[in-house]
Amino acid sequence: MPILLLVTKQLDTAPKGGREMLCKLNHVALSTILGKQLLLFELPQTKPTKPREIFNAFRGHIDGLTEQTIHQALKLIQSENVRQVVVDGSNLGCFVATLKRSLPHVEVITFFHNVEALFFWGAFTTTTTPRALAVFIANFLAERKAARLSDKRICLSERDSRLLKYLYGKGASHIAPIALEDKLPDAPIAPLLVAAEPFALFVGGNFYANRDGIAWFVQHVAPRVDIKICVVGKGMEDLRAQLEIPGRVEVIGPVDSLAEWYRRARFVIAPIFDGSGMKTKVAEALMHGKKVVGTAEAFSGYEQVATRAGWCCSSPIEFVSAINAACTTITSSFDPELRALYEEHYSLSAATARLAEVLGEARDS
Numbered sequence: 001m002p003i004l005l006l007v008t009k010q011l012d013t014a015p016k017g018g019r020e021m022l023c024k025l026n027h028v029a030l031s032t033i034l035g036k037q038l039l040l041f042e043l044p045q046t047k048p049t050k051p052r053e054i055f056n057a058f059r060g061h062i063d064g065l066t067e068q069t070i071h072q073a074l075k076l077i078q079s080e081n082v083r084q085v086v087v088d089g090s091n092l093g094c095f096v097a098t099l100k101r102s103l104p105h106v107e108v109i110t111f112f113h114n115v116e117a118l119f120f121w122g123a124f125t126t127t128t129t130p131r132a133l134a135v136f137i138a139n140f141l142a143e144r145k146a147a148r149l150s151d152k153r154i155c156l157s158e159r160d161s162r163l164l165k166y167l168y169g170k171g172a173s174h175i176a177p178i179a180l181e182d183k184l185p186d187a188p189i190a191p192l193l194v195a196a197e198p199f200a201l202f203v204g205g206n207f208y209a210n211r212d213g214i215a216w217f218v219q220h221v222a223p224r225v226d227i228k229i230c231v232v233g234k235g236m237e238d239l240r241a242q243l244e245i246p247g248r249v250e251v252i253g254p255v256d257s258l259a260e261w262y263r264r265a266r267f268v269i270a271p272i273f274d275g276s277g278m279k280t281k282v283a284e285a286l287m288h289g290k291k292v293v294g295t296a297e298a299f300s301g302y303e304q305v306a307t308r309a310g311w312c313c314s315s316p317i318e319f320v321s322a323i324n325a326a327c328t329t330i331t332s333s334f335d336p337e338l339r340a341l342y343e344e345h346y347s348l349s350a351a352t353a354r355l356a357e358v359l360g361e362a363r364d365s
Contacts, residue, residue: 002084010044011040082106087108089110096146109152114156118163120136121136147170158172200229200268202217203232225324227323266333271295287346287347
């Protein structure tokens with residue numbers, strides 16, 4: 001069988017962020033499909049600091065790509081007679097361009113975790129610093145190469161595919177929704193009773209879309225509902241003074257394990273108004289058998305399950321109404337039907353089946 005090479009960011013044994021978790025899961029899925037026919041090339045974690053490194057970022061040398069690492073990967077492809085390469089991230093477009101120029105017969109499949117240009121443009125409009133602008137430009141230029149030169153483009157959602165088409169002239173060749181490694185310790189045999197002091201859970205790290213979303217919620221919704229909100233996520237403790245309302249909103253910050261917080265929560269809130277890709281917190285909630293009260297942005301990519309997964313809201317009044325309904329109708333801490341949605345659409349086995357289909361098209365031809 002032909003050899004496949006996976007080019008990805010350095011994999012973490014215990015990833016925390018959504019992208020890092022999906023990178024690790026993609027590697028596990030590909031290993032399951034290919035076994036010894038899979039080669040792995042991990043890019044080192046680096047940040048440009050010197051003037052030359054910053055200049056090279058605009059050439060696409062970002063997230064561990066350098067002249068040296070690109071040369072090493074090309075040498076490996078030639079020595080092992082690699083026929084297919086999966087590039088895990090559209091920000092690695094410089095490598096895609098070099099590979100197609102040097103070895104045009106090798107099929108390149110790029111996995112778009114989101115539309116990087118939109119993501120970093122949102123970050124820039126929030127901070128408007130020279131560095132944020134530079135990061136946006138560097139990622140836009142790299143992603144344009146990945147979109148235009150890859151043989152296959154995997155997007156998480158139809159929305160991302162349309163954005164890709166609008167920006168670069170090519171949409172997705174395949175749609176593969178987000179998937180997560182199963183973190184549920186033991187699925188309850190029967191639903192458990194809700195805790196005596198119920199709370200709704202917000203999960204997310206301290207980056208602009210999460211900050212803006214939970215700040216909006218605290219201002220416009222939290223004072224009008226009769227359930228406590230717990231905010232969990234790395235860096236959120238820095239916003240404690242801004243977000244906390246005694247008896248209504250409590251900022252927890254980072255935790256060692258989310259499983260217990262999900263188990264005790266009545267439901268999950270996702271007031272997210274900006275971003276790209278798919279929101280990890282929705283799939284994570286379904287994994288733990290929890291309903292979600294969120295925005296259309298939070299449910300982007302989840303359209304086929306949204307009505308079963310929870311409530312989609314666009315205004316404070318809709319959030320208040322949905323939360324009141326959730327408080328009334330949710331009587332257990334684990335819904336097996338929601339867990340089944342995760343297993344069918346967003347689990348490792350689901351992702352493995354989708355990637356096998358993408359790879360199989362070329363291998364069977």
